Amino acid sequence: MSLLEGQDLCRKYQLSGQDPVWALRDVSCRMEAGSWTTIAGPSGSGKSSLLALLAALDRPTSGKVLVGGENISFATDVVQARYRRNRIGIVFQEYQLLEQLSALENVAMPLLVTNMKGKTRRERARQLLAAVGLEARAAHLPRQLSGGERQRVALARALVHDPDILFADEPTSNIDQKAARQVLDILHGVKDRGRTLVIVSHDPQMLVPADQVLTLEDGRLVS
Ligand SMILES: Nc1ncnc2c1ncn2[C@@H]1O[C@H](COP(=O)(O)OP(=O)(O)OP(=O)(O)O)[C@@H](O)[C@H]1O
Numbered sequence: 001m002s003l004l005e006g007q008d009l010c011r012k013y014q015l016s017g018q019d020p021v022w023a024l025r026d027v028s029c030r031m032e033a034g035s036w037t038t039i040a041g042p043s044g045s046g047k048s049s050l051l052a053l054l055a056a057l058d059r060p061t062s063g064k065v066l067v068g069g070e071n072i073s074f075a076t077d078v079v080q081a082r083y084r085r086n087r088i089g090i091v092f093q094e095y096q097l098l099e100q101l102s103a104l105e106n107v108a109m110p111l112l113v114t115n116m117k118g119k120t121r122r123e124r125a126r127q128l129l130a131a132v133g134l135e136a137r138a139a140h141l142p143r144q145l146s147g148g149e150r151q152r153v154a155l156a157r158a159l160v161h162d163p164d165i166l167f168a169d170e171p172t173s174n175i176d177q178k179a180a181r182q183v184l185d186i187l188h189g190v191k192d193r194g195r196t197l198v199i200v201s202h203d204p205q206m207l208v209p210a211d212q213v214l215t216l217e218d219g220r221l222v223s
């Protein structure tokens with residue numbers, strides 16, 4: 001059984017008074033535990049929409065996502081929230097950091113729902129910030145960070161609770177070559193620890209280490 005399986009996923013967005021947009025049409029895919037999947041394709045092809053379904057942030061119009069054989073797409077909100085909290089980490093395309101919290105507090109946030117002590121949480125968050133090269137920015141608010149730094153804080157936050165599956169939407173899109181190398185090294189480390197990666201990216205560097213590349217075009221899987 002695959003860790004993650006999308007079956008005939010369709011997602012229709014309907015804005016009132018407009019033609020529907022079929023962001024995904026009959027997309028089926030499988031991700032084995034410990035594998036690296038890169039999702040590629042032009043802008044608007046449905047990559048973020050697919051990620052949202054796999055991460056149970058959104059529900060398909062038809063089709064389903066199975067996690068370890070269990071249908072997560074039509075599970076209750078509580079079950080979906082547990083899946084997101086315990087099993088996955090997500091780096092959003094727009095980062096979605098909390099503006100009132102420092103870099104360190106943002107990274108520590110997923111640990112608030114664990115029974116870890118405050119001091120241990122801060123230590124763990126500091127480790128992750130160091131791993132993305134941002135220990136010196138721990139006290140900065142998101143608006144006091146560069147775009148690439150925000151992106152790396154988001155990566156540290158997604159990994160702080162050591163999730164089974166890491167989803168990342170364009171994790172190297174706003175950073176220079178050196179920072180991208182750093183992000184890539186971190187992703188390799190995640191895979192070496194036996195975790196599963198699902199990365200949306202145009203970056204050719206993200207294609208090389210992938211066990212499979214899924215290419216979307218106009219909502220359809222073309223390879
Ligand atoms: N909430 C929404 N409501 C209506 N249409 C949407 C919504 N989200 C996405 N779409 C449309 O669905 C299509 C797929 O969007 P999606 O964000 O999945 O593309 P993408 O492949 O991630 O693109 P990019 O590379 O630019 O991030 C696009 O045509 C987009 O305009």
Ligand SMILES: [Mg+2]
Nearest residue numbers: 047048093169
């Ligand atoms: Mg996108």
